[in-house]
Amino acid sequence: MAEGQRSGPVVVTGGAGAIGSVVVRKQLDRGREVRVVDNLSVGRAEHLPPPGTGKFALTVADVKQPELYSAAFDEATEVWHLSANSDIRKGTKSARLDLEEGILATFNVLEEARRHDVGRAVFASSSVVYGYPTVFPTPESYGPLLPESLYGSAKLAGEALFSAYAHTYGLRAYLFRFANIIGPHMTHGVLYDFFEKLRSDPRRLEVLGDGRQAKSYLRAEDCVDGMLLATDVTDQPVNLYNLGTDDRISVKEIAEKVVAAHGGTAHIDYTGGARGWVGDVPQQLLAIDRIQQLGWRPRLSSAAAVDQTIAELLAERSRSG
Amino acid sequence: MAEGQRSGPVVVTGGAGAIGSVVVRKQLDRGREVRVVDNLSVGRAEHLPPPGTGKFALTVADVKQPELYSAAFDEATEVWHLSANSDIRKGTKSARLDLEEGILATFNVLEEARRHDVGRAVFASSSVVYGYPTVFPTPESYGPLLPESLYGSAKLAGEALFSAYAHTYGLRAYLFRFANIIGPHMTHGVLYDFFEKLRSDPRRLEVLGDGRQAKSYLRAEDCVDGMLLATDVTDQPVNLYNLGTDDRISVKEIAEKVVAAHGGTAHIDYTGGARGWVGDVPQQLLAIDRIQQLGWRPRLSSAAAVDQTIAELLAERSRSG
Numbered sequence: 001m002a003e004g005q006r007s008g009p010v011v012v013t014g015g016a017g018a019i020g021s022v023v024v025r026k027q028l029d030r031g032r033e034v035r036v037v038d039n040l041s042v043g044r045a046e047h048l049p050p051p052g053t054g055k056f057a058l059t060v061a062d063v064k065q066p067e068l069y070s071a072a073f074d075e076a077t078e079v080w081h082l083s084a085n086s087d088i089r090k091g092t093k094s095a096r097l098d099l100e101e102g103i104l105a106t107f108n109v110l111e112e113a114r115r116h117d118v119g120r121a122v123f124a125s126s127s128v129v130y131g132y133p134t135v136f137p138t139p140e141s142y143g144p145l146l147p148e149s150l151y152g153s154a155k156l157a158g159e160a161l162f163s164a165y166a167h168t169y170g171l172r173a174y175l176f177r178f179a180n181i182i183g184p185h186m187t188h189g190v191l192y193d194f195f196e197k198l199r200s201d202p203r204r205l206e207v208l209g210d211g212r213q214a215k216s217y218l219r220a221e222d223c224v225d226g227m228l229l230a231t232d233v234t235d236q237p238v239n240l241y242n243l244g245t246d247d248r249i250s251v252k253e254i255a256e257k258v259v260a261a262h263g264g265t266a267h268i269d270y271t272g273g274a275r276g277w278v279g280d281v282p283q284q285l286l287a288i289d290r291i292q293q294l295g296w297r298p299r300l301s302s303a304a305a306v307d308q309t310i311a312e313l314l315a316e317r318s319r320s321g
Numbered sequence: 322m323a324e325g326q327r328s329g330p331v332v333v334t335g336g337a338g339a340i341g342s343v344v345v346r347k348q349l350d351r352g353r354e355v356r357v358v359d360n361l362s363v364g365r366a367e368h369l370p371p372p373g374t375g376k377f378a379l380t381v382a383d384v385k386q387p388e389l390y391s392a393a394f395d396e397a398t399e400v401w402h403l404s405a406n407s408d409i410r411k412g413t414k415s416a417r418l419d420l421e422e423g424i425l426a427t428f429n430v431l432e433e434a435r436r437h438d439v440g441r442a443v444f445a446s447s448s449v450v451y452g453y454p455t456v457f458p459t460p461e462s463y464g465p466l467l468p469e470s471l472y473g474s475a476k477l478a479g480e481a482l483f484s485a486y487a488h489t490y491g492l493r494a495y496l497f498r499f500a501n502i503i504g505p506h507m508t509h510g511v512l513y514d515f516f517e518k519l520r521s522d523p524r525r526l527e528v529l530g531d532g533r534q535a536k537s538y539l540r541a542e543d544c545v546d547g548m549l550l551a552t553d554v555t556d557q558p559v560n561l562y563n564l565g566t567d568d569r570i571s572v573k574e575i576a577e578k579v580v581a582a583h584g585g586t587a588h589i590d591y592t593g594g595a596r597g598w599v600g601d602v603p604q605q606l607l608a609i610d611r612i613q614q615l616g617w618r619p620r621l622s623s624a625a626a627v628d629q630t631i632a633e634l635l636a637e638r639s640r641s642g
Contacts, residue, residue, distance in 0.1 A: 095435070095486075099428050103478065107420050114416070131484065143464030145477075146484040146559050153485035156466075157424065157478030163452065163467040164474035165416075168600055238467050279489055 009033040009076045011118070013063050013109055014083030016043025018185040019124065022224045023080055024048060028056060030228075035072040037061055038083065047185050063105040066112050073116040078231075080122040081109045081158075085151060095150055102154025103161075110165045122174040122231060123162045127244070127284050128152035129177060137287035140177070140240050149279030159240075166237040174231050176223075179244030179286055182309045183220030184316065190251060191306065194258040195313050198266060205259055205266045208276035211252030215284040216244040217302040219309070226296045233294055242286035249302040251276070261310045330354040330397045332439070334384050334430055335404030337364025339506040340445065343545045344401055345369060349377060351549075356393040358382055363407060368506050384426040387433050394437040399552075401443040402430045402479075406472060407509050416471055423475025424482075431486045443495040443552060444483045448565070448605050449473035450498060458608035461498070461561050470600030480561075487558040495552050497544075500565030500607055503630045504541030505637065511572060512627065515579040516634050519587060526580055526587045529597035532573030536605040537565040538623040540630070547617045554615055565607035570623040572597070582631045 010027050014020045015036030020043060027034045033055040036048060039062040049056045061068035063083050073079070085101035106123070113121050130138050131146040147153045159175050166173035186192045197205055226243045252268075259266045275282050288298075300308060331348050335341040336357030341364060348355045354376040357369060360383040370377045382389035384404050394400070406422035427444070434442050451459050452467040468474045480496050487494035507513045518526055547564045573589075580587045596603050609619075621629060 095428075095432060095489075099425075103424055104420075107416075111416060129481075131488075141464045143462045143466060144561055145464060145466055145481070146561070147481050148485065148488040150482075150485045150489060153478070153481035156481040157474070160450075160466070160468050160474035160477040160481075161471075164469065164471045164600075167452075167469035168416075168471060240465055240467070279485075 007032065008078070009035055011035050011037060011072050011076045011079040013037045013079070013081045014043060016040055016045060016047050016058070017082060018183055018187065019181055019220050019223060020080075020082045021047035021185060022183065022220045023082065023227070024056070026224055026228060031055075035059065035076065037063060037069040037072055039063070042187050044185070063109055064100060066108045070112055073112045073118060076116060076118050078120045078122070079109060079113050079118050081106060082124045084124070084154070098150040098154040102151070103157045106158040106161055110161055113171060114165060114169050118171065120172045120174065120231065121162060121165070122227060123158055123176070125159050125175050125177045126152065126155045127177055127179055127242070127286055128281060129156040129159065130281075132281050132283075136283065137246070137285045138242070139287040140242055140290055148281055151279070163238050172235060173238045174227070175238065175240045176227055176230070177240070177242045177286065178223060179216040179218045179242075179284060181220050181223050182217050182305055184309070184312045186309075186313075190254060191258065191309055191313065194255060195317065198258065198262050199317070202262065203266055205255055205268045207251060207255050207268055207270050209251065209271060209273055209280070209282065211255060211270050212250055212274070213276055213280065213282035214248045214250040216248045216286060217305045218244050218298055219300050219305045222298040222300065226291050229294055229296050230291065241291040242288050243291060244286035244288055245298045245300070245302045245305070246288060247302045248285050249306055253303070254306055257306060257310055261314055328353065329399070330356055332356050332358060332393050332397045332400040334358045334400070334402045335364060337361055337366060337368055337379070338403060338407070339504055339508065340502055340541050340544060341401075341403045342368035342506060343504065343541045344403065344548070345377070347545055347549060352376075356380065356397065358384060358390040358393055359404065360384070363508050365506070384430055385421060387429045391433055394433045394439060397437060397439050399441040399443070400430060400434050400439050402427060403445045405445070405475070419471040419475040423472070424478045427479040427482055431482055434492060435486065435490050439492065441493045441495065441552065442483060442486070443548060444479055444497070446480050446496050446498045447473065447476045448498055448500055448563070448607055449602060450477040450480065451602075453602050453604075457604065458567070458606045459563070460608040461563055461611055469602055472600070484559050493556060494559045495548070496559065496561045497548055497551070498561070498563045498607065499544060500537040500539045500563075500605060502541050502544050503538050503626055505630070505633045507630075507634075511575060512579065512630055512634065515576060516638065519579065519583050520638070523583065524587055526576055526589050528572060528576050528589055528591045530572065530592060530594055530601070530603065532576060532589075532591050533571055533595070534597055534601065534603035535569045535571040537569045537607060538626045539565050539619055540621050540626045543619040543621060543626075547612050550615055550617050551612065562612040563607035563609050564612060565609055566619045566621070566623045566626070567609060568623045569606050570627055574624070575627055578627060578631055582635055
């Protein structure tokens, strides 16, 4: 691919979210023109550069309505599709949510990429496509892929669409299966939930499940660095990588860290059961040797990533009162 | 599961098609009440029992419009979702086709199953979910699943939705990854195409690709027998089986058989290239030991299945003039 094609504008859907805003910052740092498409339902404009900043533009639009953001794809050479329903549990209550926010939105983004001849398309997939795997750490070649949640089915369907578009229409697809990604600006996930719960009742922290769910947690900056590296150095029709750390941490340990950071007085109540909720996959550890072979390493382990994120969330809360 | 739940009405989408009509006949033979939902765009009413036949009903409706066929799910205990865009190549021309006929239709069927508390749901998936695998014969555990066609992406998305519904809402999912299924009443596929081509020009048979594409061909009756056996004897949340033969046959051999059956005078022209068309997966052989362990065997090998189907197609053509 010619250098010009690689260096054109980058469209980032969900660019105002916790991961997207890191992508935006790092792409701008690299001198790329960045166009965010985000409906700001979860993401926030304040996570983005101020309006009028040189090579940056924000289109406030829902990815389900391509007519509202199609212009952002003009001349673009790359799209990073990060928008999604980010709350797995919501999908259990409304099956249509993940269909629309996940599958249909992904289809719309790919159609815009095809219509505008965008050469490269990046997709934020997830470890949940593995369902409840029998192999840990789980490699990219693991099968069968039988997701347990509607969120997971939407991620696997998204991967499948990216793969088909790559082979049918010639774009390059980059699929990343994420461990739990954490960092500032989070609006969901176990750490966020624990902070919210302690805000409403500082004496008691309810933990869904028995606390023994153990997963790998990766900092958003590390995650985005891995994605950037892969898009820099690999160029197959479909490029698939797990992104996580090589360790994991239990929900019990996280709960204890959060309680300690809040003064250590809250009582931790476990609701019991191996799974936190319907569709929860209680064990998660991804094989990361494939992305490591490109030269990537996570700067922080799961435990260190949790520690840093707790410190940031405390600081965010103290600033916002 | 109680016997009563197993023996209630069976809904069959795409029941007027080449595979669906075999399901209908065999389920009626077993004494089950059968309700077909088919828009008759590809399937034909004459493949079904006559209207008014005891335990049989046909609702002429598109699976994308659940309001038109929802009543067929009343009291049903099982749904076999077989309807789809059956022509892989069409999907290349219109990306939306497989999204709507594949993914959205499957979602609608699963929603009806959930709303009506249907306990068991069967899905006709395909070997194309494997993309172009590196392992032959390809086992159910093969990964990663990177389909090459939009049709394949719709099948993988369908599997993912069935899996999520099984784990989220408690239905039992039966997923079958088909080799090439052949038999009477076909309206697509290599055998059908060859017959159509020789009808329009008896002197010349154009073959897409170099003829060395080699795949496994399974008779529709054998295929349905395998599905029935699996639904009889397995009862996991998700039950996944390849269905094929343990041999394969090349497109060149098929072309020569078809030409011989037409008098042997037509000249065979190969368009060249390893793949017949964009999205074609030129090699396909499924590992079938998992379904064989249940006691199933295909009665006919790929070559014998092709021979029998050629004879049937010749007879069909001579009847229809």
